[in-house]
Amino acid sequence: MENLLDGxxxxxxxxxxxxxxxxxxxxxxxxxxxxxxxxxxxxxxxxIKADLxxxxxxxxxxxxxxxxxxxxxxxxxxxxxVEKDDPVLVxxxxxxxxxxxxxxxxxxxxxxxxxxxxxxxxxVDAVKTKIAQKHYKIVAVVHAETSTGVKNPVAEIGALLxxxxxIYLVDAVTSLGGMEIDMDAWGIxxxxxxxxxxxxxxxxxxxxxxxxxxxxxxxxxxTKVPNWYLDLSLIMKYWKGATRAxxxxxxxxxxxxxxxxxxxxxxxxxxxVYRRHLHFHHELVKGLEALxxxxxxxxxxxxxxxxxxxxxxxVDEAAVRSTLLREYKIExxxxxxxxxxxxxxxxxxxxxxxxxNVTRLLTALKANLF
Ligand SMILES: Cc1ncc(COP(=O)(O)O)c(C=O)c1O
Numbered sequence: 001m002e003n004l005l006d007g008x009x010x011x012x013x014x015x016x017x018x019x020x021x022x023x024x025x026x027x028x029x030x031x032x033x034x035x036x037x038x039x040x041x042x043x044x045x046x047x048i049k050a051d052l053x054x055x056x057x058x059x060x061x062x063x064x065x066x067x068x069x070x071x072x073x074x075x076x077x078x079x080x081x082v083e084k085d086d087p088v089l090v091x092x093x094x095x096x097x098x099x100x101x102x103x104x105x106x107x108x109x110x111x112x113x114x115x116x117x118x119x120x121x122x123x124v125d126a127v128k129t130k131i132a133q134k135h136y137k138i139v140a141v142v143h144a145e146t147s148t149g150v151k152n153p154v155a156e157i158g159a160l161l162x163x164x165x166x167i168y169l170v171d172a173v174t175s176l177g178g179m180e181i182d183m184d185a186w187g188i189x190x191x192x193x194x195x196x197x198x199x200x201x202x203x204x205x206x207x208x209x210x211x212x213x214x215x216x217x218x219x220x221x222x223t224k225v226p227n228w229y230l231d232l233s234l235i236m237k238y239w240k241g242a243t244r245a246x247x248x249x250x251x252x253x254x255x256x257x258x259x260x261x262x263x264x265x266x267x268x269x270x271x272x273v274y275r276r277h278l279h280f281h282h283e284l285v286k287g288l289e290a291l292x293x294x295x296x297x298x299x300x301x302x303x304x305x306x307x308x309x310x311x312x313x314x315v316d317e318a319a320v321r322s323t324l325l326r327e328y329k330i331e332x333x334x335x336x337x338x339x340x341x342x343x344x345x346x347x348x349x350x351x352x353x354x355x356x357n358v359t360r361l362l363t364a365l366k367a368n369l370f
Pocket of ligand 1: 072096194
């Protein structure tokens with residue numbers, strides 16, 4: 001009988017995620033499963049919480065990986081914090097800001113938005129004016145907008161909200177592990193990420209952290225969290241304290257993978273990891289520009305881990321991606337929404353951000369485009 005797994009090729013993952021996975025993480029994923037209440041597994045859980053706190057620069061007790069992909073982290077933040085008619089402001093400059101708006105609206109929040117041109121960052125002064133006009137329970141923004149390659153001014157928006165009772169909610173799916181996040185200093189109250197970007201794990205877990213302010217909002221809800229699976233007040237009984245209570249069966253081996261991926265980042269040193277991302281981003285941009293290509297985003301707002309490149313006039317962008325995948329075993333991403341057909345999205349996430357990968361892609365693009 002054919003086994004489809006035998007046909008899986010070694011693809012260089014240079015798209016918007018998933019990213020390349022280190023062999024040590026694959027080895028970790030293949031270790032024997034143990035029980036989700038085994039005291040040894042609880043030690044691994046505690047180590048993951050501590051490592052996530054280090055990477056996020058936070059003291060928050062409620063810092064855990066949610067079961068599910070990045071979107072489960074997004075849902076978890078909103079579903080635990082939003083009650084019907086709560087005023088929420090979502091800052092939008094790409095697909096994932098739009099997804100936040102959708103999630104908050106489905107929960108019955110009164111959602112206002114501030115929208116910015118795709119490929120440009122959120123403008124801090126516009127946020128300042130908006131929050132002076134109306135009080136919001138939550139202000140939400142995406143740190144690294146994967147659909148465009150734009151870095152949003154998360155620290156500056158946090159500074160506007162300091163001292164207020166507004167909850168500051170940040171999407172760090174693409175940024176965590178690839179650029180600095182200073183959760184406590186930046187005044188972030190709720191944050192979520194995903195394993196398959198700069199943490200260089202396969203998809204499957206969503207690191208999440210809540211400040212005391214966010215926990216208080218959860219504890220003081222007038223109504224029950226309307227989703228049993230994502231209710232953090234229930235989930236914390238499994239992740240905290242001397243006696244751990246079953247909530248759902250934790251995806252054991254994914255936690256092994258995340259544990260190992262975090263170890264790799266902490267061993268290299270987070271600052272070195274961020275510098276490596278930035279260095280190979282500059283190398284890639286230099287190489288792309290030498291090929292006559294231009295970047296979508298202005299230099300000051302470019303993400304190191306997600307590079308949006310304009311497709312030159314007359315080039316069939318899908319054909320280029322398909323040749324790269326078929327003949328060169330390299331995956332890059334297409335544009336989304338208004339940028340479909342107009343850009344390629346080249347990821348340099350986590351373990352992918354290495355010289356050999358930059359060189360291999362530039363060589364393949366050169367052979368293909370000209
Ligand atoms: C910024 C951002 N937020 C949220 C998500 C959703 O994560 P997932 O696809 O893992 O559910 C993604 C995925 O690409 C993302 O890039």
